[in-house]
Amino acid sequence: METEPPMRTVWRGAVTFVGMVVLPIRLVSATETHRGRFREVHSRDGGRIRHKRVCEVEGTQEEIPHEDVGRAVELPDGRLVPITDEELERLPLPTRHVAEVLGFVPGSEIDPISYDGAYYAAPDGPAADRPYVLLTEALAGTGCVGICKIALRQRERLAVLRPRRGVIVLQTLLWADEVREPGDLGPSTPFTDREMELAEMLLSELTGIEMQQLKEGYGYGHALEQLVAAKTVGSEVPELPTPQPAAELLAALEESVQATRRSRK
Template sequence: MRAIWSGTISFGLVALPCQLYTATEESGPGLHTVHATCGGRIRHRRVCELEGIEVQQAEIARAWEAPDGRQVILRDTDLEALPLPTKHVIEVLGFVSTDEVDPILYSRPYWIRASGAGAQRPYALLVEALSRSGRLAICKVAIRSRERLAALRPRHGMLLLQTLLWPEEVRDPGDLSSSSPLTDRELAMAEVLMDALAGVDIDQLHDEYTAALNSLVDAKASGGELAVRPEPAPAVDLMAALEASVEAARQARGEDN
């Protein structure tokens, strides 16, 4: 892994030099965009709509447009020069219990590594203190010239920084709830189904879409076609569907045992 950020965790008067590493990566076969009739690669070029010429990356900037059409051009150097105190500091604002952070706010995770021999002891202290307390450290940090909220928490004896969405970034869905009445029997059967399906080993789950896509690529490469699975018909009767689901779950668990 390559560090994407270097700086210091600051909590109270304790300073912990550290580096951030991206904790996740996308998986998949990596498909290209091509012209369907001939297979030629589709290239996305940066073209100026006023001059009609292709623009190099070094000439590209960002802009804010005023209501009257005037633009304020911002270059990378302008953004890098923003006077953010969190540019090289993960500023711990306070500590909260894990259930105080709505899971909808969680965004990207980063592993944290202590930098240098002098950072090892405060790193170990923060990991152990967070583990014992069951709390998260709520922080501010600027990554790639943008300041974000973040949660600092222990994981497998290491520190994990997980960026958070700002509360205003979460859309208000309005009222999407259902007013449909439910019977006690339906609720009881739903609980029976939940009990029958209790326990999932997430580490044993795999990306079936990628596996199916690889099978499709192999079939196409050999001149064949992939068999299409029939879609299950939706059940009309809720109780019948619940009862059938419970029976299927029990049979599946019995086979697994």
């Protein structure tokens, strides 16, 4: 029986409130992504492409061992200033090991488009258990989220603290200037009252989904497996028909409502 690998701590520090109440926590990644893995090949002959780490100063093709690869900041004139992990750990950044709560707002005020990475915040030590439970219950009872700043993965981030199933989630946010405005992407085409009535009826009929039951299943991964299997034996994967917009919106809405009702009987 397969067991999940232990959650690795990616940040350790404390949540503070006006510098007085201190809650030691550690962060672990709350999500994982399942994707098909590709290899780079030469499109002309299918040959595998290899990337080698070489040094421009030495001018040779000898590959540099991974343990000898560091990082640097490039200046406007092209010069590189090497930065070590130890120097990054000593950055004079208040949020490096402290996430100070700036305030609380209703969770509904956070635009979902701003949400970024999610981490579970666990109490770090027995002394943190009581304030941790208290904060979790207070957030759940008020419907508020805490807004804080935190230095995570070499970046200072804005983040929210929110409850989920008895655990605090620290979810990083995009800064306001990282969210693009939609501009004129949305059309302003008029619609009839009957079309709106049917659209709302369709939404009502489709209300109620068990999100926990939804899995990737035969999605992208399965389709990719079909493609690989077909190419291996020299056959073609049949293409699925592309849905086409209905010529008459009103009739399509009525048919969708009726089809939904039939499927739920």
